[in-house]
Amino acid sequence: MDRMEPQAFADLLRQAGDKAYNFAYRLAGNEQDARDLVQEAFARALEHAGSYDPSRAFDSWLLKILHNIFLDGARRLAYRRTVSLDAPAPVEDSSWEDILPAKDISAADELIRRESIDMVQLALERLPAHYKAAVVLCDVEGLSYDDIARIMDVPVGTIRSRIHQGRLLARKAYEELERSGGRRQ
Amino acid sequence: MNGHADGPDLSAYLDGALAPEPRARVELHMASCADCRAELDSLRHLKLALSAAPRRNMPADLALALERRFVTGAQPWYAALSRKRVWVPAGALAVAAMTVSLWLRSAATIEEIPLEPLLAAHARYSAEALVPEDNLVASNYSDQLSDLSDASESDLQ
Numbered sequence: 001m002d003r004m005e006p007q008a009f010a011d012l013l014r015q016a017g018d019k020a021y022n023f024a025y026r027l028a029g030n031e032q033d034a035r036d037l038v039q040e041a042f043a044r045a046l047e048h049a050g051s052y053d054p055s056r057a058f059d060s061w062l063l064k065i066l067h068n069i070f071l072d073g074a075r076r077l078a079y080r081r082t083v084s085l086d087a088p089a090p091v092e093d094s095s096w097e098d099i100l101p102a103k104d105i106s107a108a109d110e111l112i113r114r115e116s117i118d119m120v121q122l123a124l125e126r127l128p129a130h131y132k133a134a135v136v137l138c139d140v141e142g143l144s145y146d147d148i149a150r151i152m153d154v155p156v157g158t159i160r161s162r163i164h165q166g167r168l169l170a171r172k173a174y175e176e177l178e179r180s181g182g183r184r185q
Numbered sequence: 186m187n188g189h190a191d192g193p194d195l196s197a198y199l200d201g202a203l204a205p206e207p208r209a210r211v212e213l214h215m216a217s218c219a220d221c222r223a224e225l226d227s228l229r230h231l232k233l234a235l236s237a238a239p240r241r242n243m244p245a246d247l248a249l250a251l252e253r254r255f256v257t258g259a260q261p262w263y264a265a266l267s268r269k270r271v272w273v274p275a276g277a278l279a280v281a282a283m284t285v286s287l288w289l290r291s292a293a294t295i296e297e298i299p300l301e302p303l304l305a306a307h308a309r310y311s312a313e314a315l316v317p318e319d320n321l322v323a324s325n326y327s328d329q330l331s332d333l334s335d336a337s338e339s340d341l342q
């Protein structure tokens with residue numbers, strides 16, 4: 001099957017569209033590659049619909065396919081810049097106010113916190129792909145260790161250590177960024 | 186656990202991914218170890234900052250591109266969003282893109298999206314030939330609607 005009924009496709013898109021795009025964007029680090037990843041992931045998912053186990057969540061399955069495509073691309077160095085340490089990382093407008101209402105936070109404190117969040121995001125961009133994927137799925141997507149293990153196709157024990165190592169690496173990168181006093185090195 | 190708490194255990198504890206027994210062990214150790222409490226605190230701040238990442242939702246035009254590529258038949262998939270089939274003019278792309286965008290960005294269920302009135306109004310205006318079919322670009326559309334309402338106001342005077 002490579003084409004679907006409108007209602008079925010709308011359901012898939014609603015369930016998995018944003019998740020897939022956000023994950024793709026985090027992995028690839030830019031919009032064009034994220035779009036290509038998502039398109040290719042949907043294409044392969046529909047092409048291999050026969051191997052989909054309906055007792056599993058479709059979104060996890062799609063993310064797994066997307067992750068595989070990303071890794072294939074990374075192996076071919078197509079996405080070399082995302083694993084490179086001198087990659088230019090996109091700086092996004094994070095809405096700290098939306099997350100923690102600033103009632104008790106002075107403007108200066110808030111600015112510092114906001115800059116910290118931006119720098120943590122930059123640190124995340126700099127992680128090697130395996131760690132970045134695990135940390136994104138855990139901390140950004142809020143998935144369980146079991147789901148992440150399924151998506152990344154490795155044992156849960158490996159996920160445990162990737163998430164922890166990823167956080168330690170992100171913290172180290174963050175401290176380096178802070179020491180250098182700038183957003184870019 | 187000899188010495189301090191295992192690092193991955195601290196992360197798993199933070200993520201609520203630790204089984205009851207190791208969780209109890211970690212808690213017991215932390216009760217008497219300021220270093221591990223500080224490490225957990227540091228990891229918690231990091232996790233909070235990571236989870237504050239702005240989410241990137243799927244752009245509406247990408248959703249439309251996927252639809253064009255993967256949906257069978259001529260009928261646009263957004264028509265399937267409404268229970269009762271309503272006629273959708275072929276030129277409704279701009280309205281559809283707006284709808285897709287609203288829909289992709291909201292956690293609302295399908296029933297909560299006021300799609301039917303939107304499409305019905307659209308169909309009505311088109312059927313009454315108030316808006317030429319080939320001119321259904323969102324900005325033109327609203328311009329012409331406001332022109333129309335201006336016109337009817339001046340008619341009343």
Ligand SMILES: [Zn+2]
Nearest residue numbers: 189190218221
């Ligand atoms: Zn300790």
